Amino acid sequence: MEEHHEKFVEVRVVTTSGIFPESGFDRVPEHQVVDVILKKADHHLHITNTAGWIAVVGGRKIDVAKSYRDNALTGRVEIDWGPDHGAGGHA
Amino acid sequence: MHEAASRALFEEEVAKFRPELLESRDWTLFSKEFPVLDVGFSAKDGARLRLRFLCNDWNELPPSVEFQDWEGRPLGGIERDPAGVFNNGPHPATGKPFVCMKGVREYHTFPGHTNDVWETVRGGDRFTLGGILTQLWRAWRSIHK
Numbered sequence: 001m002e003e004h005h006e007k008f009v010e011v012r013v014v015t016t017s018g019i020f021p022e023s024g025f026d027r028v029p030e031h032q033v034v035d036v037i038l039k040k041a042d043h044h045l046h047i048t049n050t051a052g053w054i055a056v057v058g059g060r061k062i063d064v065a066k067s068y069r070d071n072a073l074t075g076r077v078e079i080d081w082g083p084d085h086g087a088g089g090h091a
Numbered sequence: 092m093h094e095a096a097s098r099a100l101f102e103e104e105v106a107k108f109r110p111e112l113l114e115s116r117d118w119t120l121f122s123k124e125f126p127v128l129d130v131g132f133s134a135k136d137g138a139r140l141r142l143r144f145l146c147n148d149w150n151e152l153p154p155s156v157e158f159q160d161w162e163g164r165p166l167g168g169i170e171r172d173p174a175g176v177f178n179n180g181p182h183p184a185t186g187k188p189f190v191c192m193k194g195v196r197e198y199h200t201f202p203g204h205t206n207d208v209w210e211t212v213r214g215g216d217r218f219t220l221g222g223i224l225t226q227l228w229r230a231w232r233s234i235h236k
Binding site: 012015059087 | 104108109111112115116172174175176177178191192193194198201203204215217219220221222223224225227230232
């Protein structure tokens with residue numbers, strides 16, 4: 001019978017409102033969707049409206065509705081969480 | 092807005108810029124002494140840009156933003172980005188290139204945008220000092236990796 005070993009990633013969320021967790025990294029299953037830790041970070045950092053925000057890892061925008069595994073993220077993951085670039089006014 | 096309240100809000104916001112954030116984004120914090128927030132962006136392609144936020148009356152007013160070279164001298168021209176955030180203008184009030192984006196004073200005072208008032212976005216998470224800075228950084232990163 002094949003043994004099942006759950007895999008984990010270590011995650012930190014970086015924002016201009018602070019970082020989550022306060023120190024170190026959170027260890028979470030790689031099948032967990034990214035949005036779970038972002039919600040925790042929002043709560044902890046008192047961020048209330050993330051409409052138009054994006055999550056970027058290593059310069060690559062990731063899909064927060066998908067898991068770390070489905071985003072091809074392994075090991076230590078630092079998520080840059082913040083608003084996307086502004087829209088120019090075309091003055 | 093009373094200066095003490097403006098200063099307190101400014102200091103509360105910039106205190107949250109942790110070293111991990113600055114390192115992760117390759118930001119250089121030149122000054123965070125009220126009313127000036129002075130931040131430099133660096134990219135792996137060697138490009139650098141320094142932005143000086145004048146935050147008097149924050150957040151009754153949005154910050155006034157000036158483009159500078161790494162030595163702190165005002166730039167006479169700015170490289171355009173696809174979204175049109177960086178505008179060579181010149182802005183009629185300053186005579187300089189300006190940030191053409193909601194959340195920056197020169198946008199809201201530009202003729203044609205004066206109906207797009209700061210009060211409609213003021214206080215939102217995208218329009219904290221960090222939120223505005225992040226939007227500008229991402230616009231700049233769209234041309235410099």
